[in-house]
Amino acid sequence: MSRPLLTLPAPAKLNLMLHILGRRPDGYHELQTIFQFLDYGDELSFALREDGEVRLQTEIEGVPHDSNLIVKAARALKEQSGCEQGVDIWLKKVLPMGGGIGGGSSDAATTLLGLNHLWQLGWDEDRLAALGLKLGADVPVFVRGHAAFAEGVGEILTPVTPEEPWYVVLVPQVSVSTAEIFSDPLLTRDTPPIKVRPVPKGNSRNDCLPVVARRYPDVRNALNLLGKFAEAKLTGTGSCVFGAFPNKAEADKVSALLTETLTGFVAKGSNISMLHRKLQTLL
Numbered sequence: 006m007s008r009p010l011l012t013l014p015a016p017a018k019l020n021l022m023l024h025i026l027g028r029r030p031d032g033y034h035e036l037q038t039i040f041q042f043l044d045y046g047d048e049l050s051f052a053l054r055e056d057g058e059v060r061l062q063t064e065i066e067g068v069p070h071d072s073n074l075i076v077k078a079a080r081a082l083k084e085q086s087g088c089e090q091g092v093d094i095w096l097k098k099v100l101p102m103g104g105g106i107g108g109g110s111s112d113a114a115t116t117l118l119g120l121n122h123l124w125q126l127g128w129d130e131d132r133l134a135a136l137g138l139k140l141g142a143d144v145p146v147f148v149r150g151h152a153a154f155a156e157g158v159g160e161i162l163t164p165v166t167p168e169e170p171w172y173v174v175l176v177p178q179v180s181v182s183t184a185e186i187f188s189d190p191l192l193t194r195d196t197p198p199i200k201v202r203p204v205p206k207g208n209s210r211n212d213c214l215p216v217v218a219r220r221y222p223d224v225r226n227a228l229n230l231l232g233k234f235a236e237a238k239l240t241g242t243g244s245c246v247f248g249a250f251p252n253k254a255e256a257d258k259v260s261a262l263l264t265e266t267l268t269g270f271v272a273k274g275s276n277i278s279m280l281h282r283k284l285q286t287l288l
């Protein structure tokens with residue numbers, strides 16, 4: 006008899022703006038950023054194992070089994086909760102890696118929420134977000150599932166409700182190292198904090214953009230091409246760039262033109278992540 010499967014999405018995120026305020030004594034940078042989700046992402050399926058093992062049944066090229074954030078998230082939750090059950094996990098990988106759209110972090114968050122459900126742990130969101138933060142700065146926002154203004158290294162979250170346009174996302178075929186960008190001497194790291202709430206319109210800059218565009222000609226090219234049709238922005242430390250459009254038809258039209266030479270996709274922005282919308286239907 007086959008085991009019941011729980012299948013859940015792991016959406017991408019965009020950083021609608023990103024300011025770097027300074028560097029902390031531990032070397033990490035203090036940020037102010039706005040996260041919004043895309044209705045586009047990976048898909049994870051979970052089935053219980055009785056032997057207590059955690060096994061990711063899908064290999065991702067270049068990411069060893071035990072380093073995969075899915076496995077790390079599942080093992081951390083199992084250890085911290087004392088749960089004796091195990092799990093088999095399958096991954097449908099759609100999101101480009103190292104693109105600044107948060108695929109690894111989102112996979113980790115979907116694993117935490119999926120296993121909390123499957124293993125019937127009853128952990129609340131605060132506890133899951135705290136565990137998620139140990140796996141990566143972007144994990145908590147995916148655990149909470151609401152678009153947010155983020156501070157600290159991304160863990161202090163205030164829900165926000167920006168417009169939900171359609172986006173064209175271009176995916177330059179380069180992987181940008183976050184560590185490399187944050188250690189560049191030319192990086193702007195002294196942007197004054199925004200103190201007014203809600204964040205005033207017009208704060209859409211990403212402080213990483215000049216450094217990334219200088220180092221990566223493919224990113225520069227994508228910004229220039231998309232910039233002919235919309236304000237072209239960088240998400241996180243890249244490599245993905247995005248532009249907003251009022252409706253799907255316009256986004257599709259621009260995407261069709263640009264994806265003749267570049268890789269990209271069209272997706273709707275969403276302030277409630279599709280993971281949380283799906284979880285609601287299970288309750």
Ligand SMILES: C[C@@](CO)(OP(=O)(O)O)[C@H](O)COP(=O)(O)OP(=O)(O)OC[C@H]1O[C@@H](n2ccc(N)nc2=O)[C@H](O)[C@@H]1O
Binds near residue numbers: 034036158
């Ligand atoms: C800046 C963001 C915005 O979303 O970029 P993307 O990864 O999405 O592109 C994230 O917060 C990235 O967070 P996270 O994904 O945890 O960063 P990691 O890859 O672990 O960071 C790699 C390295 O970058 C530096 N780093 C990272 C985040 C930060 N706030 N300050 C830093 O100085 C540190 O040296 C760290 O060791």
Ligand SMILES: Nc1ncnc2c1ncn2[C@@H]1O[C@H](COP(=O)(O)OP(=O)(O)O)[C@@H](O)[C@H]1O
Binds near residue numbers: 068074110241243
């Ligand atoms: N499940 C996973 N999906 C994607 N990347 C993962 C995963 N687990 C570990 N990683 C590692 O995390 C790195 C960053 O991945 P990802 O989150 O997709 O990019 P970004 O943080 O730029 O959005 C990858 O290059 C990969 O080495």
